[in-house]
Amino acid sequence: MKNFLKLITLSAIVAVMSACSKDDDKIKIQGHDQNQMMGIMHQMMAKLDTMKMTKDPDNDFAMMMRMHHQGAIDMANLELKSGSDATMKQMAQSIISSQQAEITQLSAFLKSHPPHGNDPDFDMMLMDNMKKSGKQADLQIINGDIDHDFAILMIGHHQSAIENSRLELIHGQEQSMKTMATNIIDAQMKEIGQFQDWLLARGNK
Structure with missing residues (x-):
């Protein structure tokens, strides 16, 4: 009887290990330096690192978000060009449309809004958020x-935008930028949920 139980236990272990091995065979990892999407992310982070802060939260939020949105648009364009999933292509097109419209608004704001604030803490927190986002990516x-x-x-890109938008709501003074920050939070939280559901349905593969 003991030998029979040992045989069953051993068979179960072998079955589990075999299943894990098959699952492991399905996992693919690509180096970040060879990945096209990650390349766009790194280019965006490099541009953000060169941004000259003004200590005006509304101005610096607008400058940062304009670059951040452009990074998302570049990634979405790559999805449209080289992706194959209809849902992801649809989301990519939606991101391009909405964020290009916001870039137009941000540019108009920056053109008509000379920096006049003095909040170095905002700039420091903004930079910390961007560094954290780069590490997470x-x-x-x-x-x-x-x-x-x-x-x-x-x-991760959306989560970074949401964190920075929340900073704008706390430190910003201009209603147009605070309204944009609120809209970004609402829209991108919804999109994060859609991306998560899509990944979970595929087993994150």
Whole structure:
């Protein structure tokens, strides 16, 4: 009887290990330096690093978000060009349309709004958020599948925009920028949920 139980236990262990091995075979990882989506992310972060802060929260939020939105548009354009999933392509087109419209608004605001604030704490927190976002992106597992990588990286990209928008709501003075910050939070939280649902339905592959 003992030998029979041992045999059953051993068989169960072998079955589990075999299943794990099969699952592991399905996991693909691509180096970040070879990944197209990550390349766009790194280019965006490099541009953000060169942004000259003015200590005016509304002005600096607008400058940062304009660059941030352009990064999302560049990633979405790559999804439209090289992706294959209809849902991801639809989301990419939606992101391009909405964020291009916001870039137009941000540019108009910057043109008509000379910096006049003095809030160095906002700039410091803004930079900290961007650095944290860059580190988080570098921790993501990406596999070279355009649809997957677009979804996984856009989640972090949106989370960064949401954190910075929340800072604008606390430190900003201009109602137009505070309204945009609120709209960004609402829209991108919804999109994060859509990206997460899509990834979970695919088993994050």
